[in-house]
Amino acid sequence: MTRRVIDVNYLARVEGEGSLYVKLDGDTISELEFGIFEPPRFFEAFLQGRDFTEVPDITSRICGICPIGYQTSSINAMEDLCGVTVPAEIDALRRLIYCGEWIESHALHVFLLHAPDFLGYESAIHLAKDFPDEVKMGLRMKKAGNSVVQVVGGREIHPINMKVGGFFRAPTRRELRALIPELEWGLDAALRTVNLVTGFTFPDLKRDYLFVAMRHEDEYPMARGRVVSSDGLDITAHEYEDHFQESHVERSNALHSLTSDGRAYHVGPMARFNLNADFLTPQASAAATRANLVPPVTNPFQSIIVRAVEIVLAFEEALRIIAEYDPPEPPAVEVSPAAGVGFGVSEAPRGLLFHRYQIDGHGLIEEARIVPPTSQNQPTIEADLHDLITANLSLSDEDLTWQCEQAIRNYDPCISCATHFLDLRLDRG
Numbered sequence: 001m002t003r004r005v006i007d008v009n010y011l012a013r014v015e016g017e018g019s020l021y022v023k024l025d026g027d028t029i030s031e032l033e034f035g036i037f038e039p040p041r042f043f044e045a046f047l048q049g050r051d052f053t054e055v056p057d058i059t060s061r062i063c064g065i066c067p068i069g070y071q072t073s074s075i076n077a078m079e080d081l082c083g084v085t086v087p088a089e090i091d092a093l094r095r096l097i098y099c100g101e102w103i104e105s106h107a108l109h110v111f112l113l114h115a116p117d118f119l120g121y122e123s124a125i126h127l128a129k130d131f132p133d134e135v136k137m138g139l140r141m142k143k144a145g146n147s148v149v150q151v152v153g154g155r156e157i158h159p160i161n162m163k164v165g166g167f168f169r170a171p172t173r174r175e176l177r178a179l180i181p182e183l184e185w186g187l188d189a190a191l192r193t194v195n196l197v198t199g200f201t202f203p204d205l206k207r208d209y210l211f212v213a214m215r216h217e218d219e220y221p222m223a224r225g226r227v228v229s230s231d232g233l234d235i236t237a238h239e240y241e242d243h244f245q246e247s248h249v250e251r252s253n254a255l256h257s258l259t260s261d262g263r264a265y266h267v268g269p270m271a272r273f274n275l276n277a278d279f280l281t282p283q284a285s286a287a288a289t290r291a292n293l294v295p296p297v298t299n300p301f302q303s304i305i306v307r308a309v310e311i312v313l314a315f316e317e318a319l320r321i322i323a324e325y326d327p328p329e330p331p332a333v334e335v336s337p338a339a340g341v342g343f344g345v346s347e348a349p350r351g352l353l354f355h356r357y358q359i360d361g362h363g364l365i366e367e368a369r370i371v372p373p374t375s376q377n378q379p380t381i382e383a384d385l386h387d388l389i390t391a392n393l394s395l396s397d398e399d400l401t402w403q404c405e406q407a408i409r410n411y412d413p414c415i416s417c418a419t420h421f422l423d424l425r426l427d428r429g
Helices: 043-047 052-062 065-081 090-120 124-129 134-154 173-175 180-198 237-243 269-279 283-292 300-323 373-391 398-408
Strands: 004-009 018-025 028-036 212-214 226-228 244-247 256-261 340-348 351-359 365-371
Touching: 004 398, 018 256, 018 398, 028 340, 028 373, 043 052, 043 244, 043 365, 052 065, 052 365, 052 373, 065 090, 065 237, 065 340, 065 351, 090 124, 090 134, 090 180, 090 300, 090 340, 090 398, 124 134, 134 173, 134 180, 134 300, 180 283, 180 300, 212 269, 212 340, 226 237, 226 351, 237 244, 237 340, 244 283, 269 283, 269 300, 269 351, 283 300, 300 398, 351 373
Parallel strands: none
Antiparallel strands: 004 018, 018 028, 212 226, 244 256, 340 351, 351 365
């Protein structure tokens, strides 16, 4: 019996620290572990005792790439608990800043983290030597997304302008219109990006996924909506924990999420696209058609095309919102604390992001729970790896390792985001 071992001590081109270990006994996979060893960050623990109005600023520090997702899900949970509905003008601004986050996050992933895999380069630095114009285009798109976040959110990284009830300050029409020329360039660049990534060669892997994403009655989901699945689930955030459960596995400092009946599921761009393609914006829909993307897309390697289509959508939506912009007056509604439990979801670039908070009558947090996309995707990533390896046993160890790492990067895993669970018990003498 021939034994082979694939041991990737440190995964490259992912956010955070993870590893991959595979042991093959002949044609049988005897061990397969996608490990997350980055230390837990304990966000749920140190949120306890903080005022409910502090949560958006604290949770934004979970990730420097997708802080808007954490702010939005936490705000949705607080407003849910306190019975607050914000006006359409505030909803539009929230969608606009989310567009900025999708643009900068997706552009970073497509050009700097994932494209090198498809083009055979070790890193984006090596890629830039032969494809300087493409890498510069990706960086410029990312900067355009950051500019949207800065103008609406107050700064590019960990923005400070979002609050429970709305914004501390609403941008002026003039400030937003100043973004238009670069966003128009970005829309054209995003369309070129779809053409570029459609030409990549994709490993042959198709799987029967259970897709889970948000869905809204009249828009492609970002900051608001219900939770739906490809097998007919349609619930509010209140019901999330009735259908999805987390558990600890020894090899990972991030919890693994499964459905309540023990199934792995898939969140992220492919899930959003497959469950919401009918709400794509006009140019995004046309780009998907030209790329021959027809739901359901089930090859995880083609997620890079879906991300490119979502970049088109985000630029298109940002331009629409700015053209229709009417500054909210006031920029926020008053929110008074209420004792109870609040639930919130939103669609971070990497997928569904769930928050739950229990608050006392003074507005202090008694318990917090955050379920990021990467922890939800971990079991699905391992299932992908199992099928990919089984179908490609004839590859050399080097080539098989390359494809396994690429398969993990299909999900753009934010490992740092995922490692902040804690079951905290204090016994103070």
